[in-house]
Amino acid sequence: xxxxxxxxxxxxxxxxxxxxxxxxxxxxxxxxLAETLEKLRRYEEVTxxxxxxxxxxxxxxxxxxxxxxxAMSIATKVYQQNKALKTRTSRLSQxxxxxxxxxxxxxxxxxxxxxxxxxxxxxxxxxxTADIISNExxxxxxxxxxxxxxxxxxxxxSTLQFKCKDISDKLDSVLKENEELNETxxxxxxxxxxxxxxxxxxxxxxxxxxxxxxxxxxxxxxxYGENKSWKKQSIMRKKSGEGDDNS
Numbered sequence: 001x002x003x004x005x006x007x008x009x010x011x012x013x014x015x016x017x018x019x020x021x022x023x024x025x026x027x028x029x030x031x032x033l034a035e036t037l038e039k040l041r042r043y044e045e046v047t048x049x050x051x052x053x054x055x056x057x058x059x060x061x062x063x064x065x066x067x068x069x070x071a072m073s074i075a076t077k078v079y080q081q082n083k084a085l086k087t088r089t090s091r092l093s094q095x096x097x098x099x100x101x102x103x104x105x106x107x108x109x110x111x112x113x114x115x116x117x118x119x120x121x122x123x124x125x126x127x128x129t130a131d132i133i134s135n136e137x138x139x140x141x142x143x144x145x146x147x148x149x150x151x152x153x154x155x156x157x158s159t160l161q162f163k164c165k166d167i168s169d170k171l172d173s174v175l176k177e178n179e180e181l182n183e184t185x186x187x188x189x190x191x192x193x194x195x196x197x198x199x200x201x202x203x204x205x206x207x208x209x210x211x212x213x214x215x216x217x218x219x220x221x222x223x224y225g226e227n228k229s230w231k232k233q234s235i236m237r238k239k240s241g242e243g244d245d246n247s
Contacts, residue, residue: 029202033195040192043185050178057174061167064160071157078153082146 029195029199033192033199036188036192036195040185040188043181043188047178047181047185050174050181054171054174054178057167057171061164061171064164064167067160071153071160074153078146078150082150085146
C-alpha cells in the first residue's frame, strides 16, 4: 500500500510542468512596457514641437529669401538709375561749364551756346538761366540720395545673407536632430512592438501556468484524499491481521 502512495505522488509530479514565469517577472515586464510607452509619448511630443519649429523656420527662410530677392531687385534698379543719373549729371555739368564760360564772354541773353547744336539744339532764355545750375544741384542731391539708398540696400542684403546663413545652419541642425529623434523613436517603436509581443507571450504562458496550477491543485487534493483513504485501509487491515494472529 505504501508503494501505491508513492505512485500517486509521482503522478502529481508528472502532471505539474516546470514554472515558466513568476508574477514578479510579469510585473517587471509590465513596468518596462509602461516606461517604454511613456518615453515614446515624450518623444512624440518633442517631435511635434520640432516639426512646428521646423515649419516656422522654413517659413522664415522663405520670407528672408523673398526679402533678399526684393532687396537685390531694388539694388539693381537703384544701380541702373544711379548710372543713368551719373551720365545725366556729367552732361549737365559739362553744359553748365560751357554756359558759364559763354556767359562770361557774352552779355547777350538770347544767344545759343556755341557748339551745343548737336546736344541740345537751340537754347532759349530759360535754358540759360540759373535753372540749369539748380537742376544740376538737385540731380547731385538725388544722386547722393540714391547712393545712400544703394548703400542701405547693400547693408540690408548683407544682413539678410547673414540671417539666411544662420537660419540655414539652424535648419540643418534641426533636421539632423529630427533625424536622430526619428531613429530613436523607431527604435523605441520596435522595442514597444517586441515588448508587446513578449507581454502577449507571457500572458499566454501565465494563463497556461494558472490552468496547470489549478489542475495540479485539484489533482493534489484528489490524491491527498486517496492517500488518506489508503492509509486508513492499511491501518484497518493491519489491525485486522494482528487480530487474526492473536486468535
